[in-house]
Structure formats: structure tokens, C-alpha cells
Amino acid sequence: MIKAKNRSGAVTAVGAMSGTSLDGVDVAEVTTDGHDIFGFGATGYRGYSAEEHSVLRAALGKWHQAEGLEAAFEVVQRAHVEALAEMATDIVGFHGQTLAHEPRGRGTHQMGDGAALAEALGKTVVWDFRSSDVELGGEGAPLAPFFHHACARYLGYERPVAFLNLGGVGNITFADPRIVAPEAEGAVLAFDTGPANAPINDLCNERLGKPYDAGGALARQGTVETGALELFLADPYFYRIPPKSLDRDAFAEMRELVLELSDADAAATLTGMVAASVLQGMDHAPEPPVEVLVTGGGRHNPVMMQMLAAALDCPVRNIDDTGLNGDMLEAQAFGYLAVRVARGLPTSCPSTTGVRAAVGGGIVSRPSR
Helix, strand or coil: CCCCCCCCCCEEEEEEEECCCCCEEEEEEEEECCCCEEEEEEEEEEECCHHHHHHHHHHCCCCCCCCCCHHHHHHHHHHHHHHHCCCCCCEEEEEEEEEEEECCCCEEEEECCHHHHHHHHCCEEEECCCHHHHHCCCCCCCCCHHHHHHHHHHCCCCCCEEEEEECCEEEEEEECCCCCCCCCCCCEEEEEEEECHHHHHHHHHHHHCCCCCHHHHHHHCCCCCHHHHHHHHCCHHHHCCCCCCCCCCCCCCHHHHCCCCCHHHHHHHHHHHHHHHHHHHHCCCCCCCCCEEEECHHHHCHHHHHHHHHHCCCCEEEHHHHCCCCCCHHHHHHHHHHHHHHCCCCCECHHHHCCCCCECCCEEECCCC
């Protein structure tokens, strides 16, 4: 049962998210005061055309000053203006499009101009959420953990619960709702577990000309190659103490590990790698969670969900079963974070990104009109 809370100071914000799967822009409303969540509202989606997808895909891995980014920039800006135009709100959380992420090297690159978006929409836009975190020694990702913690409290959990997001990359948040402030010690621990849908999508695109393994149909026909799985799990990333984060293409060698396999066996093996990486990540849980709530596109893959259920020692549940919208959770997260930034509240802390101290990232851009 969700307890009634004081709504004083609550506003309705819209978050906009374009993930590494490059399928389109999700937009979603959340009503919050920056601490508690009071409810969720309208949602929307603006898909990328095949041509736009190709343009964005060609820009992946490029940094700010690279040549040939103009077309990708135009796609990102146009898609977000169109997705947000009909949303009735005065504040927008704009994530942008991640092209490259190397926190221990060149930093992070989220394509998009929030100031230009604010002018186009006539609304306040909060953007560039990751840079401040990286500048202070953090990984810049994941950024949804504070929102996950608020969701755990919104749903009425009384013991720790895990939120597993399976997008292009997998990330997990262990949230303890008994601790009210997300930046407080012990409230959250978060990190990227490993690759998720990105390598499977790439396999389907390269071998079959399909964007993804719909319903896990290809993986269901195959068998996991245990030798490839063992080589994958030998990667040093899995032995690093969190917090830690990944770029979409950080495990490019996965392609080599399944190169000689049939399409079905390759898909099954890549799917098995996702489940195995989550199992490795569970070793870092401060306390066993009561259940794992799965969000992101991976929850629509029944083979992936079955592998997770077989691998983990706690219940694995599609987050939609709680009444939340797993397709819109990341967009909602950036609406929530936008309000926190606007009100001077932190958006990350040492246990989420490894940043030296709790920090509130983001730039607030207001329209001139």
C-alpha cells in the first residue's frame, strides 16, 4: 500500500530518454518534490526511422570534436522537439544521446543541446547530467539509482530490493527504502553489470538484418556455448569493486567469442552472458534483495528472463507487475532528476558512481521567451 504523503512543493516534470539501443525517444511525466514520488502521468514515444537509426549508429563511439556529427545532432534535436512538443510541463529532464563513455579516460559524451531545446520548446530544460560527476572523479553512470530508491519507497517496500535495467548495457541498483535519503550511507549501491541487449541487437542486425531478437525466438533455438561463456566471465571488469560503468561497446570482443557459432547458438550464448554477468553482480549486494525487478527492453525477452530466474537465488519479476511502466522508467528517472537538480539536491554519490562526494549534476537552461 502506498502511503499518503505531503504533496507540498510537488511539480510535474517530463523526462526524455534516448537509449543506446537507438530505437527512439521515450518521454514520461512524473510528479515529485525531488524527494518523494507522488505519481506518474502521460507518456510518449517518438521512434527513429531506419535512416535516422543508421545515422545515429554511425556516430557511436565519436567524441565531441569528431567530424561528421552534424547529421546525428540534427536527428537527436529534432526527435526530442517532436517527442516533447505535446507534453504539458514546465520542466524537462533531457538526457541526450550517449555516443561515448570513458570516465577513466576522455570523459563522457551525451549528444544534445539543452539550451537550444529550451528555446524550441519554451520550457526549462535540465541537461548534461553526467559531466559534473565525471569531473569529480565519478563514473558518470548509472544515474537512475536515486530514482530507483524513490520508487522502492513509492511502492511501499520495507526491505532492500534490486532494480535491474537491461537496456543496451545492464545496470543494477540495490535500494534500501528503510534509509530515507538516497545519498546517505547504505541507501543505494549501483553499477553496470555488463553488456545487455546491445551485443544481441548487433548480432541480429549484422547476420539477419533485424533490429533485435524478438521474443528471444532465435536464442530459444540455440544452446549456450560454455567455453565462450567462461572466457567472457574472465574479463577483469567483473572483478572490479563497484561502483563501475561501461560504454555500449566496452565488450566488443563478445562478437569474436561467438563468431564461429550458428546464429541461434550465438544468440543463446550472448543471452546467457547477460544472465551470467548479473549473477556476478549479485555478489556485491550489501544484503540479499527481496526480489529483482527487471526493467528495460530485456524484460520482454522471455529467454533472458528464464535464464535470470534460473541463475539468481531470489525472485525475478517484471517491473510492470508492480504497476510501474518498465518501458518509461528511465525517462521518468530524468524527470525526477531534473527536479532534484533545479532544487539543488544531489543526483549521485560515492556508492552510485564512485564520485568523491554527493554531487548534483546538470545544467539548467531557461528559454528567453
